[in-house]
Amino acid sequence: INGSGGSVLGKSGSPDVDSSDAKAGLQNLVDAFKDGNIPAEAITYQEEQGRTAFESGKLLFLRNWPYVYNLAKTDGSSKVKDTFGIAPIPGKDGTGASTLGGHNAAISVYSKHKATAHDFLEFLESNETQKFFATQGSLAPVVGDLYTDSELTSKLPYLPTLLKSIESAEPRPVTPFYPAVTKAIQDNTYAALKGSKSVDEALKDMQDALKTATSGNGN
Incomplete structure (x- = not known):
């Protein structure tokens, strides 16, 4: 939906899948499943x-997090280690919208050791540690400069592509009712993929379920 120019929730947090862009996005997914590309x-x-x-x-394509790069290159059983590449998610006009995750760390307000926790966070976010995570587990660096670091890109040539994906990414729906919003999306998307609902029906039901979810009345 994001990659086709639509959105699940609008800027105010209200449901927003009742649109032609959202329909195009779900239709793309349904068509790919129907014709066997998925x-x-x-x-x-x-x-x-x-x-x-x-x-x-x-699988011809895999959409996943960057950690797969290192495993697919080094697993002894991997048949694609020398043949696969990485590209941004395709979208309506060029690069599409990846889903933004995050490597998030925080200091609890209840911690009795905030200074020590702060020291650890500085260590965690240092260039040296971030390079270690990137080279050993192909995790996405949280320091922007590392995506163009020559030493790192020589080992991980996909980093500029990953940066492009991050720059065009959209966050998961931002809502205090995330579990109910998730259920509304996955139940109706699954029904559309399986053919038990048309794309129009699935989006109408998704919109209704999202309204219920964001009102605080979802399951």
């Missing part, structure tokens, strides 16, 4: 099942 069995995949299927050569 394999039928992938509908039940959890994250690691998708990764292992990709490494074994069963």
Whole structure:
């Protein structure tokens, strides 16, 4: 939906999937599932099942987090270690919208050791530590300059592509009712993929469920 120019929730936090852009986004997903570009069995995949299927050569594309790069390159069983590449999510006009996650760390207001915790966060966010995470686990650096660091990009040539994806990314729906919003999205998307609802029906039901969820009345 984001990649097609739509949004799940508007800036005010209200449901926003009743739009032509949202319809185009869900239709793209449904069509890819129907024509086999998304394999039928992938509908039940959890994250690691998708990764292992990709490494074994069963998937043409895999959308996942950067940690997969290191594993797909080094796993002894990986059949794609010398043949796969990384590209931004395609969108309506060029690069699409990836989903923004995060490597988040915070200091609890109740901590009795805030100064020590602060020291640890400085260590965690240092260039040296971030380079270690990037080279050993292909985790996305939280320091912007590292995406153009020559030493790092020589080892991880996909970093400029990852930076482009991050710059065009959209956050998950920002709402205090996240579990109910998630359920509204996944239940109706699943129904559209399985064909038990048309795209129009799924989006109408999603919009209604999101209204209920964001009013605080969701499950």
